[in-house]
Amino acid sequence: MADTSKPLQVELVAADRLVWSGEARMVIARTTEGDVGILPGHAPMLSVIIEGVVDVQTAEGETWVAAVDAGFLSVADNRVSILSERAEMSHEIDLEKARQELERAKSSGENDDAAEEAVRRAEARVRAVERAS
Amino acid sequence: MALSVREYRARIKSTESMKKITRAMELIAASRIIKAQQRAQAAAPYARELTRAVSAVATFSNVDHALTVEPENPTRAAILIVTSDRGLAGAYSSSVLKEAERLIEKLKEEGKEVDVYVSGRKGEAYFKFRQRPVVQSWTGFSDQPTYDVASDIGATLISAFLNETGEEPEEGTAPGVDEVHVVYTRFRSMLSQEPQAVRLLPLEVVESEERPSEEDLLPLYEFEPSPSEVLDSLLPRYVQSRIFFALLQAAASELAARQKAMKSATDNADELIKKYKRIANQARQAGITQEISEIVGGVNALADAQAGSE
Numbered sequence: 001m002a003d004t005s006k007p008l009q010v011e012l013v014a015a016d017r018l019v020w021s022g023e024a025r026m027v028i029a030r031t032t033e034g035d036v037g038i039l040p041g042h043a044p045m046l047s048v049i050i051e052g053v054v055d056v057q058t059a060e061g062e063t064w065v066a067a068v069d070a071g072f073l074s075v076a077d078n079r080v081s082i083l084s085e086r087a088e089m090s091h092e093i094d095l096e097k098a099r100q101e102l103e104r105a106k107s108s109g110e111n112d113d114a115a116e117e118a119v120r121r122a123e124a125r126v127r128a129v130e131r132a133s
Numbered sequence: 134m135a136l137s138v139r140e141y142r143a144r145i146k147s148t149e150s151m152k153k154i155t156r157a158m159e160l161i162a163a164s165r166i167i168k169a170q171q172r173a174q175a176a177a178p179y180a181r182e183l184t185r186a187v188s189a190v191a192t193f194s195n196v197d198h199a200l201t202v203e204p205e206n207p208t209r210a211a212i213l214i215v216t217s218d219r220g221l222a223g224a225y226s227s228s229v230l231k232e233a234e235r236l237i238e239k240l241k242e243e244g245k246e247v248d249v250y251v252s253g254r255k256g257e258a259y260f261k262f263r264q265r266p267v268v269q270s271w272t273g274f275s276d277q278p279t280y281d282v283a284s285d286i287g288a289t290l291i292s293a294f295l296n297e298t299g300e301e302p303e304e305g306t307a308p309g310v311d312e313v314h315v316v317y318t319r320f321r322s323m324l325s326q327e328p329q330a331v332r333l334l335p336l337e338v339v340e341s342e343e344r345p346s347e348e349d350l351l352p353l354y355e356f357e358p359s360p361s362e363v364l365d366s367l368l369p370r371y372v373q374s375r376i377f378f379a380l381l382q383a384a385a386s387e388l389a390a391r392q393k394a395m396k397s398a399t400d401n402a403d404e405l406i407k408k409y410k411r412i413a414n415q416a417r418q419a420g421i422t423q424e425i426s427e428i429v430g431g432v433n434a435l436a437d438a439q440a441g442s443e
Contacts, residue, residue, distance in 0.1 A: 003283075011178065011182070013178045013179045013182055014179065015176065015179050015280035015283075015284075015373075015374065015377060016172065016175055016176050016179070016279070016280050017175040017176070018175065018178045018376075023272065030193070031357055031358075032362070033356075033357055033358055036357075043355060044354045044355065045354060045355045045356075045357060046186055046189060046355070046356050046357070046363055047356070047357035047358070047363065048357070048358070048362060048363055048366045048367075063214055070366070071370070072183075072186055072363075072366075072367065072370075074182065074185070074186050074189075074354070076354065082181045083182050083183060083368070083370075085280060085284065085373075086280075086346045094413060113344055
């Protein structure tokens, strides 16, 4: 099985760019089944993630947070790839704008899946910034 | 001499200002190509990881998905034609459209009805002028497509495709299609771009060019929540990323074609200016010669008249 002493190779990939790549000790992401934490040596896994926050503890012990859209998480051989159509690191998000968007999404009054998704997305962005600071 | 010197001067001037415009467009296109290529490169990791994931699911589960099943009797096909929004790009749009016409012809021979989806104003205008129906068109982004557009197009095409497998098409919506093709221009290099037609749906996962190499064997994945659900959300994304890829390629090709067209336009303007300058100089010289001979003639006539009167 994969060596547990080595750090994870993490790639956070958005549709139009590579957002972050590097080594990490731990990755936490939200899947359709709930939050999963991935440590080095995790069994190969492919899972569906939903709009939410991804926490990564880097090999240097720092932690960064990113807001992601629905997408995928794949783990294999100590390589973790997080794919999402949109992904933003917390420092790339404008908190004020994110809050306004959340307000707008909540007050839009629509009750379909798209509206719920928009709310979840906006919430994730606000949470990402708050958690990082 | 056909025209006066003044008229040639005016022509030289207008050709020069046209040359300035084409030269500027050439430079703009050249700088945008680099950006377009960078965007294509930036999108590559996503496509690569997605392809990996799709082939992993395809390899380790026998789940059939609506998007991969070949319909038994295909009767209707959709074509997405990726053209440019603006002209002045040489034969770029017309060669894509020609390729598309060929594909439409072929599909019709196979007995399929063809629904046309167009991206880019040029393609839209082409079908409108010929009064042929277009199911849906997207415009306004051809030189810098975003993923949002790709996912919008993808969602439309996927729902058109799935409509067929569903129970009954709803009132007012387009009837479902059995296959989806994309015609776009592939960016081979700065000098060569070629129109290409590929079948997008039903999916053939193996056709991707960025396949994981043979040596890194796919590990035995666990699927959460289940293989079919993973596939459910994976495949539409895969389709969208293929469309995004096509749009990015088309954008780079469009800019390259424009750069080439504008370069030859600038060169032609140079030639024209040179030619006009020669003719203008000739005309100027002819004018001077004529003036001299008129003066000389006049002096001679005067001298003759004076000699006659004495």
